[in-house]
Amino acid sequence: MTKFKMNKLIFLTVFAMSINAFSQDVIMPLWPKGKIPNQIVSNEKEVHEQKDILRISKVQEPTIEVYLPSKKNATGQAVLIFPGGGYSILAYDWEGTDIAKFLNSKGIAGIVVKYRLPSSISQTNQEYVPLIDVQRALRMVRSKAEEFHIDATKIGIMGFSAGGHLASTLGTHFDEKIYDPIDEVDKLSARPDFMVLCYPVISMNESWAHNGSQNNLLTKKPRSGLTDYFSNEKQVNTTTPPTFLVHASDDKGVPVENSLVFYRALIKNEVPAAMHIFPKGGHGFGLGLKDKYLRTWPELLFGWMESLD
Template sequence: MKKLIFLTVFAMSVNVFSQDTIIPLWPKDKIPNHVVSDEKEEHVIEDILRISKVQEPTIEVYLPSKKNATGQAMVIFPGGGYRILAYDWEGVDIAKFLNSKGIAGIVVKYRLPSVVSQTNQEDVPLIDAQRALRLVRSKAEAFNIDPNKIGAMGFSAGGHLASTLGTHFDEKVYTPIDEADKLSARPDFLTLCYPVITFNQSSTHKGSQNNLLGNNPKPGAVERFSNEKQVSANTPPTFLLHATDDTSVPVENSLVFYKALVENNVPAALHVFPTGGHGFALGLQDPYLRTWPELLFGWMESLK
C-alpha cells in the first residue's frame, strides 16, 4: 500500500511539474487551407531533428519555474528554407535556453508550403504564425506569462516568417474559428536571427523564395513578402542578429530590415558578428558568437 501511494504521488508530481506540452494549433477538422491527401509528415534524426511535410501544426510549450518566470514569452519559428524545420536546433534547444532566463519558450511546428496538401500555400505559414501568437496569448494565464510581453523569434526562413508576422499581423488570411482568434496576432517584439527578409534581389535566399512562392510567383507576391517593404510605425521593436560571412542568407537581409525600422521610428538593435556563417543557432562552439543571447536578454530587459 505504501508503495502504491508513493507511485501515485510521484506520478502526480511529474504531471504537475512537467515543463513541456504539445498543443494542436487547430481543431483537426478546421485547419485552414488544408487539403486531404496521401502526404505524410516526416521526421528525420541525424545530427538534428528535421521535420518536413507538416500536416497537423502544433505549439510545444516550455515553461520556467514560476519563481524564475519574468512573464515574457517567445514564440519560436525554426528555420529550414520553408522546406524542413530544424526543430530541435533552432526550436527546442532555444526554448530550453530561454527557460534558464525565466522566459517561456513556445516552439511552433508550422506547416511548410505544399501544392499537394494545401490551397494558396504561400499564405499557410503566416496563417499558422498568426494562430500561434493568438493561441499563446489566449493561454497567458495558464502559461504564467504577460499577454503584453509575447515576442516572435525566427531563424533563417523562420526569421522570414517571424518578420512576416511582425509586418502582416493584421492581414486577414483565415476565417476566425474561436475566441482565441479575436485576439491580436501582433508580437510585442521580434527577434530575427540570420533572417531571410527580401525577395527578388541579389541578396535573396532563392530556396526560401521558391519554396514559399513557387517558381512563378503570383502577381504582387514578391513585393508582399519582401518584408523590408512592409515595415510601418506599428511594426514591433526588433532585435536583429547576423554574421558578415553568411553566404546562404547574406547580411544585407538584416541591414535592409534595420534601415526600414529606423526610417519608421521603430526601436531596433542590430548585431553583426564578423564570423559565424549561417545556421549557427546558439553559437556555442564560438567563444565570441555565443555571447549573442546575453545581448538579447539585455535588450529584452530594456523594453518598456
C-alpha cells in the same frame, strides 16, 4: 507483498507523478480538428528525421509546444519560436526546443511553433499557409496568458533563417485578414510585442535573396505581386514591433544584407531596433555555444528584452 517492495512501489509511483506534475512541455494543436484553413485532404504524411538534429517536414498538424519556467523565476515574457529550414523542413530542436529551454533558464516562456510548410499537394494558396499558422499561434498564446502565467502585452516572436522571414512577415502583416475566424481566439490581436530575427531571410526579390526559401514559399513562378508582398523590408511601417537582429558577416547561405536592409527600414520608420553583426559564424549557428564570441549574442538579447519593460 513485502514491506520493501511496497515502499519501492510507493516511491516509484510518487516519482512518476512528480515528473508528470512538473513536466514543462505541453503540445497543443493550433486548430480544432477538421478546421485547418487552406488544407486539402491528401496522402501526404508528416515526416520526422532524427540525425544530428530533428528535421520535420511535410507538416500536416500544426502545433505549439510550450515550455514554461517555474512561477518563481517567470518574468512574464514569452517568445514564440519559429525554427528555420528554408520552408522545406523545420530544424525543430536546434532552432526550436533547445531555444525554448534556454529561454526558460532566464525565466522566459518558450513556445515552439510547428508551422505548416508550403505544399501544393495538401494546401490551397500555399504562400499564405505559414503566416496563417503563426497568426493563429500568437493569438492562441495571448488567449492563454493567464493559464501560462505570462503577460499578454509581453509576447514576442523569434525566427531563425526562413523562420526569421516568417517572423518578419508576421511582424509586418499581423493585422491582415488571411483566414476566416473560427472561434473567440481569432478575435485577439496577432501583433507581436517584439521580434527577434536570427540570420533571417528578409527579401524575396533582390540578388542576395535566398533562392531556396523563395522557391519553396512562392514557387519558381510566383503569382503577381507576391515577391513584393513577402519582401518584408518593403512592408515595415510605424506599427512594426521593436526588433532585435543578429547575423554573421560571413553568412554564405543568407547574406547579411538581409538584416541590414531590414534594420534600415526600421530606423527609417522610427521603430526601436538593435542589430548585432558578428565577424564569423556562418549560417545556422543557433545559440553559437561553441564560439566564445558568438555565444554572447543571447546575453545581448536578454539585456535588450529587459530594456523593453
